[in-house]
Amino acid sequence: MTTSSTSGQPVLELTGIGKEFGAIRALHDVDLHVHPGEVVGLMGDNGAGKSTLVKIIAGNFRPTHGEIRFDGAAVHFNRPIDARAVGIEVVYQDLALADNLTAAANVFLGRELKRKFGPLALLDHKAMAARALDLFGELRSETRPHDLVKQMSGGQRQAVAIARTRLSNAKLVMMDEPTAAISVRQVEQVLSLIHRLKEQGVAVMLISHRMPDVFAVCDRVIVMRRGEKRADKPIHDTSPEEVTALITGAKEAA
Amino acid sequence: MSVPMENPISFANVGRSKWWHRGIFASQTGYVLLALVVLMIVMRFASPYFFTEGNMQNVAKNFSFIAIATLGITFVIITGGIDLSVGSMMCFSAMITSMVMVELSTPGSYFVHMAADGKTVIANLPGLILVISVLAGLFAAFIVGIINGFCIAVLGLSPFVTTLGMLSIVRGLAYVVSNGRGSFPGGPDADLFYALTSGDVYGVPAPFIYLMILAVVMAVVLHHTTFGRHVFALGGNEKAAELTGIPVVRVKIEVYVLCALAAGLQGIIISGWLGSAPANMATSYELNVIAAAVIGGANLAGGLGGPLGAIVGCVLLEVIRNGLVLAQVNSYWQQTLVGVIIILAVLVDRIRSRMT
Numbered sequence: 001m002t003t004s005s006t007s008g009q010p011v012l013e014l015t016g017i018g019k020e021f022g023a024i025r026a027l028h029d030v031d032l033h034v035h036p037g038e039v040v041g042l043m044g045d046n047g048a049g050k051s052t053l054v055k056i057i058a059g060n061f062r063p064t065h066g067e068i069r070f071d072g073a074a075v076h077f078n079r080p081i082d083a084r085a086v087g088i089e090v091v092y093q094d095l096a097l098a099d100n101l102t103a104a105a106n107v108f109l110g111r112e113l114k115r116k117f118g119p120l121a122l123l124d125h126k127a128m129a130a131r132a133l134d135l136f137g138e139l140r141s142e143t144r145p146h147d148l149v150k151q152m153s154g155g156q157r158q159a160v161a162i163a164r165t166r167l168s169n170a171k172l173v174m175m176d177e178p179t180a181a182i183s184v185r186q187v188e189q190v191l192s193l194i195h196r197l198k199e200q201g202v203a204v205m206l207i208s209h210r211m212p213d214v215f216a217v218c219d220r221v222i223v224m225r226r227g228e229k230r231a232d233k234p235i236h237d238t239s240p241e242e243v244t245a246l247i248t249g250a251k252e253a254a
Numbered sequence: 255m256s257v258p259m260e261n262p263i264s265f266a267n268v269g270r271s272k273w274w275h276r277g278i279f280a281s282q283t284g285y286v287l288l289a290l291v292v293l294m295i296v297m298r299f300a301s302p303y304f305f306t307e308g309n310m311q312n313v314a315k316n317f318s319f320i321a322i323a324t325l326g327i328t329f330v331i332i333t334g335g336i337d338l339s340v341g342s343m344m345c346f347s348a349m350i351t352s353m354v355m356v357e358l359s360t361p362g363s364y365f366v367h368m369a370a371d372g373k374t375v376i377a378n379l380p381g382l383i384l385v386i387s388v389l390a391g392l393f394a395a396f397i398v399g400i401i402n403g404f405c406i407a408v409l410g411l412s413p414f415v416t417t418l419g420m421l422s423i424v425r426g427l428a429y430v431v432s433n434g435r436g437s438f439p440g441g442p443d444a445d446l447f448y449a450l451t452s453g454d455v456y457g458v459p460a461p462f463i464y465l466m467i468l469a470v471v472m473a474v475v476l477h478h479t480t481f482g483r484h485v486f487a488l489g490g491n492e493k494a495a496e497l498t499g500i501p502v503v504r505v506k507i508e509v510y511v512l513c514a515l516a517a518g519l520q521g522i523i524i525s526g527w528l529g530s531a532p533a534n535m536a537t538s539y540e541l542n543v544i545a546a547a548v549i550g551g552a553n554l555a556g557g558l559g560g561p562l563g564a565i566v567g568c569v570l571l572e573v574i575r576n577g578l579v580l581a582q583v584n585s586y587w588q589q590t591l592v593g594v595i596i597i598l599a600v601l602v603d604r605i606r607s608r609m610t
Contacts (some may be wrong), residue, residue: 095494098495105483109495
């Protein structure tokens with residue numbers, strides 16, 4: 001069980017990442033690294049370049065400049081599926097779940113387990129339910145594999161979305177605003193899910209606007225402003241006030 | 255850090271809904287099935303003829319005439335799409351089938367020779383002409399399905415508009431190829447064709463048998479294959495389906511192809527029963543087919559539906575039609591009543607889901 005450290009090899013390493021959309025410079029010369037079992041908060045105002053950065057890491061965009069190294073090797077992602085193949089998963093803000101399917105079906109969506117019946121390959125419902133139950137257990141979430149996602153609470157939905165990343169044994173999980181628009185109790189559940197991921201040695205990037213959440217779970221916080229990285233500090237060396245100042249530009253860099 | 259749950263998950267504080275609030279009992283299909291049973295019991299007392307063997311065969315045959323196409327469109331509806339071209343498709347496939355059958359049966363073709371005494375002799379296996387004709391009809395449906403799917407999945411056109419256009423295109427083609435006269439099955443295999451489409455086996459109408467087989471296959475495909483899972487996922491949340499790496503474009507094209515093939519097969523069967531494929535055959539059947547699917551619980555918003563619902567919807571429509579005839583009600587009321595039932599079925603489901 002790792003508790004935050006900056007020792008050892010980083011799982012993700014960005015050097016000099018830049019992205020231009022025509023004449024607009026969305027990102028400029030961003031360096032950052034994330035270690036296994038580390039939870040990094042990515043903060044910044046709207047338009048600061050957070051989503052562009054996330055999309056570059058997730059393989060939605062190709063960077064105009066710079067290099068991405070994952071697990072020590074240089075990688076080039078053309079499509080999101082390339083990023084997923086090396087072990088990068090994104091938990092989207094709207095969670096990307098199919099409401100009309102069960103929790104287990106959602107966990108295994110696109111990677112269904114099958115059993116051979118002669119020439120036919122039929123879904124292996126039993127194995128998928130059992131594995132989903134294991135994953136929910138690992139995340140300490142009271143979620144039944146056979147329940148429809150439609151009937152679930154926000155926290156349970158998060159558990160389903162996160163279980164999906166565990167299924168593929170992702171090494172880096174990026175969570176886009178996981179605590180926006182859910183109840184206080186569910187926020188606690190989500191934060192504890194992040195702790196579970198950390199315990200498993202998974203690196204987590206938390207993109208959030210909510211200062212208390214970032215300070216509750218993150219080991220480090222990165223602040224973006226106008227497409228540049230303005231700060232990258234261990235959480236105990238900074239304060240919500242300083243981070244707010246960095247986000248708004250009241251303080252230029254730290 | 256919060257939420258202490260050290261021991262294996264217990265579900266102590268998560269309620270489990272009662273069995274009658276789950277599965278089929280909580281679905282529109284369940285309610286409509288119940289309504290159907292009640293209606294049949296009422297009919298039992300309203301008319302002594304309703305449960306006679308002859309009438310039951312009649313009902314089974316009649317609802318089978320739209321039910322196969324309803325199975326097909328249910329796939330499309332589950333993905334959140336719609337196909338308005340099924341009625342035209344039925345006509346076109348039927349027409350191609352009987353035209354090919356006649357064409358291959360004319361003396362001088364590869365399949366039929368003229369004997370010395372002036373009679374025609376089948377040069378090949380009996381039934382071969384029939385098989386080729388039916389495959390030709392289904393191939394026409396396949397092409398139309400591919401075009402529908404391509405326009406919707408690849409070009410991103412709206413399913414409603416695409417298939418509305420296709421409704422007109424295909425109907426127009428049916429008039430063009432037959433010069434507006436329609437076509438008639440003919441040749442040495444015609445009798446076999448009639449036997450296979452409007453005959454029966456031990457009193458069970460042939461179309462009903464095909465329907466049952468296809469329904470079982472569909473149930474397995476929808477609930478026990480990756481394709482079926484992806485069809486539901488597409489209807490539940492298309493964006494999620496895409497993000498999880500489901501081949502959205504391929505699945506969409508496949509459902510429109512399945513729908514067109516089902517409609518084509520349905521048309522071929524109907525033409526066997528009619529004994530011809532007139533150019534105005536199955537006009538506006540798409541509305542009956544969609545109505546049956548919706549009454550049976552398929553949700554036009556996507557994500558819900560299945561073969562049982564499709565069949566229940568078709569049976570309900572047919573029992574009402576049949577019942578009105580037996581009760582000697584003016585049969586012009588039928589359409590009005592069908593409309594009322596469509597709205598009622600959806601309304602009951604809406605009220606139920608508000609309550610829970």
